[in-house]
Amino acid sequence: MNYRHAFHAGNHADVLKHVVLLALCDALAAKPAPCFALDTHAGRGLYRLDADEAARTGEATDGIGRLLAAPVREPAVARYLAAVAACRRAHGADAYPGSPWLLAHALRPQDRIACCELQPAEADALRAAFRDDPRVAVHTRDGYGAVRALLPPRVGVVRYARGLVLVDPPYELQLEEFAPALAGLREGLQRWPQGCWALWYPIKQRRALAPFQRAAAALPARAALLCELLVRADDSPLRMNGSGLLLLNPPWRLDAALGPALQALRERLGGAGAEIRLEWLRRPA
Numbered sequence: 104m105n106y107r108h109a110f111h112a113g114n115h116a117d118v119l120k121h122v123v124l125l126a127l128c129d130a131l132a133a134k135p136a137p138c139f140a141l142d143t144h145a146g147r148g149l150y151r152l153d154a155d156e157a158a159r160t161g162e163a164t165d166g167i168g169r170l171l172a173a174p175v176r177e178p179a180v181a182r183y184l185a186a187v188a189a190c191r192r193a194h195g196a197d198a199y200p201g202s203p204w205l206l207a208h209a210l211r212p213q214d215r216i217a218c219c220e221l222q223p224a225e226a227d228a229l230r231a232a233f234r235d236d237p238r239v240a241v242h243t244r245d246g247y248g249a250v251r252a253l254l255p256p257r258v259g260v261v262r263y264a265r266g267l268v269l270v271d272p273p274y275e276l277q278l279e280e281f282a283p284a285l286a287g288l289r290e291g292l293q294r295w296p297q298g299c300w301a302l303w304y305p306i307k308q309r310r311a312l313a314p315f316q317r318a319a320a321a322l323p324a325r326a327a328l329l330c331e332l333l334v335r336a337d338d339s340p341l342r343m344n345g346s347g348l349l350l351l352n353p354p355w356r357l358d359a360a361l362g363p364a365l366q367a368l369r370e371r372l373g374g375a376g377a378e379i380r381l382e383w384l385r386r387p388a
């Protein structure tokens with residue numbers, strides 16, 4: 104496995120994923136019951152945008168860099184920028200938060216977070232980043248296997264009815280990664296039907312994703328929402344032109360919060376041919 108998220112931290116895809124992740128966490132944390140979060144492909148939890156890897160691609164410049172250049176008032180994007188600012192206050196001016204850091208930031212003392220990372224060096228860095236946070240458990244293991252092993256969530260005597268699973272694979276196998284991801288969602292929904300699920304996916308050409316979307320619509324979820332940001336026209340199969348999240352059983356009215364956020368992100372991060380999409384594959388009953 105060659106993928107290292109440090110090359111891509113803070114790019115337009117991270118921005119979309121992390122805005123949506125925080126909106127999900129805030130909706131879950133609005134009720135007092137404890138939540139459980141599983142991050143199946145967690146990465147190292149914390150990145151530096153002045154590191155060689157990030158400098159080599161420069162991807163963050165057209166992602167978080169564009170948002171930091173001028174304030175954004177839209178609430179969900181402003182919420183994300185406040186979280187990045189909090190991360191920088193804690194870890195330095197060039198820090199960028201990964202999904203485990205954002206989960207730990209947004210969730211509460213009564214909540215629990217399980218993070219899985221297959222690469223030992225990344226998992227070790229993640230464990231070190233959270234060694235003082237007893238809410239966070241780090242597992243050096245396959246994230247899909249963790250869906251089977253860790254769900255339905257139970258910590259000691261506490262069983263969690265509320266929570267979320269973020270599935271954020273590296274797509275090194277390109278379109279072939281969708282098969283294990285969809286199988287993981289199907290199995291996970293059977294094990295924990297109350298959970299909210301978020302599967303991130305890259306978009307090169309949208310039309311290539313039609314089989315994935317048909318399969319997603321057939322998953323046994325109560326509701327399924329697609330949330331996509333194309334930062335340029337999807338006319339080249341050779342590069343990532345945008346990304347999306349498949350949200351299963353999203354919290355009530357999450358779509359209303361995400362609509363304006365997507366528009367703000369298109370305005371700031373998009374160029375010619377940029378598009379957004381917020382579409383129910385299955386509406387909540």
Ligand code: SAM
Nearest residue numbers: 108144145146201202220221222245246271273
């Ligand atoms: N979720 C992170 C974030 O938003 O900050 C980024 C994760 S990155 C896209 C994907 C990560 O999954 C990489 O760190 C990679 O090493 C790890 N990985 C790859 N295959 C995995 C697997 N089967 N199970 C768990 N982790 C895996």
